[in-house]
Amino acid sequence: MGDFGDWLVMIVAGGLLVLWIYRAFYRWLHEPPGMHTKLLLSKAEEVREDDVNVQFLEKAGYEVTHGKYRVPLMIDLDGTTLQSRLFIDLIAEKDGKHYIVKTARERMPIDWTGSGVRDRLLVYALLMPNCEGVLFVDHKESVIRTITFRIGS
Structure with missing residues:
Protein backbone atom coordinates (compact mmCIF):
# COMPACT_ATOMS: atom_id res chain seq x y z
CA MET A 1 0.00 0.00 0.00
CA GLY A 2 2.94 2.36 0.66
CA ASP A 3 4.26 2.12 -2.91
CA PHE A 4 0.81 2.73 -4.35
CA GLY A 5 0.31 5.85 -2.19
CA ASP A 6 3.70 7.24 -3.23
CA TRP A 7 2.89 6.76 -6.91
CA LEU A 8 -0.52 8.34 -6.49
CA VAL A 9 1.02 11.46 -4.88
CA MET A 10 3.66 11.67 -7.65
CA ILE A 11 1.01 11.35 -10.40
CA VAL A 12 -1.18 14.05 -8.82
CA ALA A 13 1.82 16.37 -8.32
CA GLY A 14 2.99 15.77 -11.91
CA GLY A 15 -0.52 16.41 -13.24
CA LEU A 16 -0.74 19.69 -11.34
CA LEU A 17 2.69 20.74 -12.65
CA VAL A 18 1.69 19.96 -16.26
CA LEU A 19 -1.59 21.87 -15.78
CA TRP A 20 0.27 24.90 -14.35
CA ILE A 21 2.76 24.91 -17.27
CA TYR A 22 -0.08 24.59 -19.80
CA ARG A 23 -2.02 27.52 -18.26
CA ALA A 24 1.09 29.74 -18.18
CA PHE A 25 1.86 28.97 -21.83
CA TYR A 26 -1.78 29.53 -22.85
CA ARG A 27 -1.87 32.90 -21.06
CA TRP A 28 1.42 33.96 -22.68
CA LEU A 29 0.24 32.83 -26.12
CA HIS A 30 -3.06 34.74 -25.96
CA GLU A 31 -1.74 37.89 -24.29
CA PRO A 32 -2.18 41.03 -26.41
CA PRO A 33 1.05 42.14 -28.11
Whole structure:
Protein backbone atom coordinates (compact mmCIF):
# COMPACT_ATOMS: atom_id res chain seq x y z
CA MET A 1 0.00 0.00 0.00
CA GLY A 2 2.94 2.36 0.66
CA ASP A 3 4.26 2.12 -2.91
CA PHE A 4 0.81 2.73 -4.35
CA GLY A 5 0.31 5.85 -2.19
CA ASP A 6 3.70 7.24 -3.23
CA TRP A 7 2.89 6.76 -6.91
CA LEU A 8 -0.52 8.34 -6.49
CA VAL A 9 1.02 11.46 -4.88
CA MET A 10 3.66 11.67 -7.65
CA ILE A 11 1.01 11.35 -10.40
CA VAL A 12 -1.18 14.05 -8.82
CA ALA A 13 1.82 16.37 -8.32
CA GLY A 14 2.99 15.77 -11.91
CA GLY A 15 -0.52 16.41 -13.24
CA LEU A 16 -0.74 19.69 -11.34
CA LEU A 17 2.69 20.74 -12.65
CA VAL A 18 1.69 19.96 -16.26
CA LEU A 19 -1.59 21.87 -15.78
CA TRP A 20 0.27 24.90 -14.35
CA ILE A 21 2.76 24.91 -17.27
CA TYR A 22 -0.08 24.59 -19.80
CA ARG A 23 -2.02 27.52 -18.26
CA ALA A 24 1.09 29.74 -18.18
CA PHE A 25 1.86 28.97 -21.83
CA TYR A 26 -1.78 29.53 -22.85
CA ARG A 27 -1.87 32.90 -21.06
CA TRP A 28 1.42 33.96 -22.68
CA LEU A 29 0.24 32.83 -26.12
CA HIS A 30 -3.06 34.74 -25.96
CA GLU A 31 -1.74 37.89 -24.29
CA PRO A 32 -2.18 41.03 -26.41
CA PRO A 33 1.05 42.14 -28.11
CA GLY A 34 0.88 45.57 -26.43
CA MET A 35 1.57 43.98 -23.07
CA HIS A 36 5.28 43.72 -23.91
CA THR A 37 6.08 47.42 -23.51
CA LYS A 38 9.64 46.82 -22.36
CA LEU A 39 10.40 45.00 -25.62
CA LEU A 40 8.63 47.69 -27.64
CA LEU A 41 10.41 50.57 -25.95
CA SER A 42 13.85 49.03 -26.07
CA LYS A 43 14.38 50.92 -29.36
CA ALA A 44 13.26 54.29 -28.00
CA GLU A 45 15.45 57.36 -28.36
CA GLU A 46 17.28 58.71 -25.34
CA VAL A 47 15.40 61.23 -23.22
CA ARG A 48 16.60 64.73 -24.07
CA GLU A 49 16.91 66.72 -20.86
CA ASP A 50 16.85 70.01 -22.79
CA ASP A 51 13.37 69.27 -24.22
CA VAL A 52 10.83 71.74 -22.81
CA ASN A 53 8.17 69.01 -22.61
CA VAL A 54 10.47 66.80 -20.53
CA GLN A 55 11.24 69.70 -18.19
CA PHE A 56 7.55 70.58 -17.90
CA LEU A 57 6.61 66.99 -17.04
CA GLU A 58 9.40 66.72 -14.46
CA LYS A 59 8.22 69.95 -12.78
CA ALA A 60 4.75 68.39 -12.55
CA GLY A 61 6.17 65.34 -10.74
CA TYR A 62 6.47 62.88 -13.63
CA GLU A 63 9.59 60.93 -14.43
CA VAL A 64 10.20 60.65 -18.18
CA THR A 65 11.47 57.12 -18.75
CA HIS A 66 11.61 56.82 -22.55
CA GLY A 67 12.14 59.24 -25.41
CA LYS A 68 10.55 59.33 -28.84
CA TYR A 69 9.61 56.03 -30.40
CA ARG A 70 8.44 55.19 -33.90
CA VAL A 71 6.05 52.24 -34.25
CA PRO A 72 6.23 50.91 -37.83
CA LEU A 73 2.96 49.68 -39.35
CA MET A 74 2.48 47.38 -42.31
CA ILE A 75 -0.99 47.63 -43.83
CA ASP A 76 -2.44 45.15 -46.33
CA LEU A 77 -5.00 46.93 -48.53
CA ASP A 78 -6.59 44.58 -51.05
CA GLY A 79 -3.30 42.78 -51.63
CA THR A 80 -1.23 45.97 -51.75
CA THR A 81 1.19 46.54 -48.89
CA LEU A 82 1.24 50.03 -47.44
CA GLN A 83 3.63 51.32 -44.82
CA SER A 84 2.97 53.86 -42.11
CA ARG A 85 4.08 54.64 -38.59
CA LEU A 86 2.85 55.93 -35.26
CA PHE A 87 4.96 58.24 -33.14
CA ILE A 88 5.01 58.10 -29.36
CA ASP A 89 6.55 61.34 -28.09
CA LEU A 90 7.52 60.21 -24.57
CA ILE A 91 6.72 57.68 -21.87
CA ALA A 92 6.34 59.06 -18.35
CA GLU A 93 5.82 57.51 -14.93
CA LYS A 94 4.23 58.86 -11.77
CA ASP A 95 3.32 56.94 -8.62
CA GLY A 96 4.17 53.64 -10.32
CA LYS A 97 1.76 54.32 -13.22
CA HIS A 98 2.99 54.62 -16.80
CA TYR A 99 1.61 57.09 -19.31
CA ILE A 100 2.04 57.59 -23.04
CA VAL A 101 2.82 61.24 -23.73
CA LYS A 102 1.67 63.15 -26.80
CA THR A 103 2.76 66.74 -27.15
CA ALA A 104 0.79 69.64 -28.62
CA ARG A 105 1.67 70.71 -32.12
CA GLU A 106 0.60 73.98 -33.71
CA ARG A 107 0.01 72.41 -37.10
CA MET A 108 -2.11 69.59 -35.62
CA PRO A 109 -4.53 71.09 -33.08
CA ILE A 110 -6.75 68.68 -31.21
CA ASP A 111 -10.52 69.00 -31.08
CA TRP A 112 -11.43 68.58 -27.38
CA THR A 113 -14.69 66.76 -28.03
CA GLY A 114 -15.33 63.07 -27.39
CA SER A 115 -14.92 62.15 -31.03
CA GLY A 116 -11.89 64.42 -31.51
CA VAL A 117 -10.03 62.93 -28.55
CA ARG A 118 -11.04 59.42 -29.60
CA ASP A 119 -9.86 59.88 -33.17
CA ARG A 120 -6.54 61.37 -32.15
CA LEU A 121 -5.53 59.49 -28.97
CA LEU A 122 -7.43 56.19 -28.63
CA VAL A 123 -4.95 54.37 -30.85
CA TYR A 124 -2.19 54.98 -28.26
CA ALA A 125 -4.28 53.61 -25.41
CA LEU A 126 -5.02 50.51 -27.48
CA LEU A 127 -1.38 50.15 -28.53
CA MET A 128 -0.21 49.84 -24.92
CA PRO A 129 -3.18 48.70 -22.81
CA ASN A 130 -1.17 48.31 -19.60
CA CYS A 131 -0.45 52.06 -19.49
CA GLU A 132 -2.63 54.12 -17.20
CA GLY A 133 -3.58 56.57 -19.93
CA VAL A 134 -2.37 59.24 -22.31
CA LEU A 135 -0.90 62.56 -21.19
CA PHE A 136 -1.41 65.45 -23.59
CA VAL A 137 1.25 68.05 -22.86
CA ASP A 138 0.98 71.64 -24.02
CA HIS A 139 3.90 73.51 -22.46
CA LYS A 140 2.90 76.82 -24.12
CA GLU A 141 -0.44 76.80 -22.31
CA SER A 142 1.10 75.15 -19.20
CA VAL A 143 -1.40 72.27 -19.35
CA ILE A 144 -1.03 68.54 -18.85
CA ARG A 145 -4.26 66.70 -19.62
CA THR A 146 -4.71 63.10 -18.51
CA ILE A 147 -6.88 61.03 -20.83
CA THR A 148 -8.10 57.56 -19.92
CA PHE A 149 -10.44 55.46 -22.02
CA ARG A 150 -12.98 52.99 -20.64
CA ILE A 151 -14.26 50.72 -23.38
CA GLY A 152 -17.76 49.36 -22.94
CA SER A 153 -20.53 50.56 -20.67
